[in-house]
Amino acid sequence: MKPFLTELFKGQSYDDKNFFLIAGPCVIESKELLEEVADKVSGICRNLGIPYVFKSSYRKANRTSASSFTGIGDHEALSLLKATGEKFGLPTTSDIHAHEEAAVAAEYADILQIPAFLCRQTDLLIAAGETGKIVNVKKGQFLSGPSMKFAVEKIRSTGNDKIILTERGTTFGYQDLVVDYRNIPWMQEHQVPVVMDVTHSLQQPNQTSGITGGNPQLISTIASAALAAGADGLFIETHPDPANAKSDGANMLRLDLMEALLEKLVKIRKAVV
Structure with a gap:
């Protein structure tokens, strides 16, 4: 584990051979949900x-329709x-635009998260790097793993080497994504931890209904394969009631399914390492 991650997790007790998890509801809806x-x-972790x-x-x-929910207000949500x-002794992350x-x-x-569609935005990457925070850049759906070296270089130009890269699928036609697992080792060649964004990789974007679709039944498949391919971490959005979530409900994991999934994934990780 990179030293900056060891520092990030210093308040937690964990198996240092395990993968790390980034998880939570897609968007901040209320204090109760968080x-x-x-x-x-x-507790599960x-x-x-x-x-x-x-x-x-x-x-x-980044929402499909102008009528889609965007948030409860920046200051309140942050x-x-x-x-x-x-309250729970956890490091936190959110995306910036x-x-x-x-x-x-x-x-x-x-951790400042850079959305996939914005991974080439030079001023955004430099501003994130200049904060000194860990910066997690999601690979654009239109880019290869090797080409993410330029995003890494932009952040490193600020003197900040606390960088994570996240695979989140590649555009396949107009309304689907596929995962090319070669991108995991390819991005690790940039000397950064690599995360698999399991749930966003299962999106079916740009639907004519104005609401992004998804295939949450494949969450376990994508996560298992990513760990087998050597991913350092997993990103899984979760909600107690995805059908009524205000964003990305079509591809989030139902909260009550998280424990069984993570139990399975820990076994896979142990077999890999």
Whole structure:
């Protein structure tokens, strides 16, 4: 594990040979939702020795329809994210969408996440790097793993080497994604930890209904294959009631399925390492 990750997880007890987990509801809907998910997932991770980062977006800037939910307000959402992390002793992460958001979000989150569609935005990457926070860049659906070296170089140009890259699928036609597992070792060649974004890789975007579809029944398949391919971490969005979630309900894991899934994945990880 990279030293910056060891520092990030220093308050947690975990198996240092395990994968790390980034998980939470897609978007911040309420204090009650954040605490329910953080409480449940942190308890499971403690029992299984999995280091855990709590994730939820304070604002969703990339939505299919103008009528889609985007957030409860930036300040309120960021405050809830930070408070949840403090209450449950967890590092936190949320995505940012413009360079001016980096310094603001860095006051509340431990990891700044760069959305896949924005992974080439130079000013955004540099602003995130300049905060000194860990920066997790999601690979664009239109890019190969080797080409992500340029995103890494931009962040490193700020003197910040605390970088994670995340695979989240590749565009396949107009309304589907596929996962090319070669991207995991290819991105690890950039000397950074690599995460598999399991749930977003199962999206079916750009539906004419204005609501993104998904294949959550394949979550276990994608996660298992990623660990077999050597992924350092997994990203799994989860919600107690995905059908009524305000964002990405079609591909999130139902919260009550998390424990059995992680138990299985821990066994796979042990077999791989």
